[in-house]
Amino acid sequence: MGHLGNHLLNAADFHSTERGYGIRYLTTINRTWVLSRLVIELSSTPQAYDEFYVATWVSNVMRTFTHRDFAIQSLSGDITYGYGQSIWAMIDTVTRQPVDIVSINDGLINKYIEPDEPCPIEKFRRARFASSPTLVSEVTTGYTDVDINGHINSVKYIEHMLNAVPVEYHRRNQLSRIDIAYTAECHGADHIRIYTETTSPQDFTVSLRRVNPDDSETEACSARMHFVPR
């Protein structure tokens, strides 16, 4: 899943770069993309040595957010393994405040909206806890978690959440859908705590919280994970 997640994020970067909205260009004008929501839903998974590709397109642009969808397909196009949906904010890298996306490149991004491309999965569903979730693991973020800006890579949060579910459970079940909301950033050497609640034998709700110096906690992201038996 981590490998697939990175392919999705790389596809988003290549696609936006080719259209003049890549982070390499945005950095030069003190802007960057921040991932706010990500959904990945798989009906099957590529097997070892299978060749697949990730398609991506912008499905909607609001003032400070853009919706980007994904399709994961076999090279021949015969098999659609699944779809993704994401919501990105554009922020000012100095003030960390949202900025008007349409103000960049004279609204060029509006030319690239493909609202009719199908992405037939349910919209993002927020994680909700019925009761107090259980602390299942604690991790200090390290070298492998950190991106070039010193932030924790978006996919690494997913990997830490998946690691909070027992290996034996993964052996018998396969993740079929994840809905993740990113709410606060973590950095290298942050201490994080992962809480889960099991809402059915196939459903986990997860909260990943950064531990502050005063031992209070800030939720960095929360997710719903749905599994199917293998």
Next chain:
Amino acid sequence: MGHLGNHLLNAADFHSTERGYGIRYLTTINRTWVLSRLVIELSSTPQAYDEFYVATWVSNVMRTFTHRDFAIQSLSGDITYGYGQSIWAMIDTVTRQPVDIVSINDGLINKYIEPDEPCPIEKFRRARFASSPTLVSEVTTGYTDVDINGHINSVKYIEHMLNAVPVEYHRRNQLSRIDIAYTAECHGADHIRIYTETTSPQDFTVSLRRVNPDDSETEACSARMHFVPR
């Protein structure tokens, strides 16, 4: 480094598969490759968006071991980022004992030895501890560590070792060489302890040990890591 390490291991798999010695075929005759030693030495690293490739070849075959070398080069061939060396054993997947490599495919592998291909880095150097190393981290292996056979992926050991070095140190220094010896296998949900010894401001010796049910420890791998200032 983890990403690069995976490229090396994938290159080894593609190269051996194309020559009739891939693990997909070997599995059908109850044989598999086991990585025993790995050296990666980099004189520089590809930057974001740089295109590079990994070349690999077999430099020597002994009865139960084979030497495989690597070169990491820019797509144009102008830049050699570094080299790798590895030693692989072939084992019987039932008895876990080494088997005679030349007995497979009537010794076909001897046709593929390229002893004259240059790999101008120092040979593997074993990790040695001057005194008692310091326990720096403890990890329980999870979903992201495990390969299709339930073993910990060879590159994940390297990632855990790199995470045992402070993020702040990585920010100021870049890994330029790692020599790793794999001695025992770990599985998912194993508890591991990582010990390090600093032999110079740029050199770490690392021991990764599996904790057994009686709290004794078995060394799974040990490494020397050499860093250069960024």
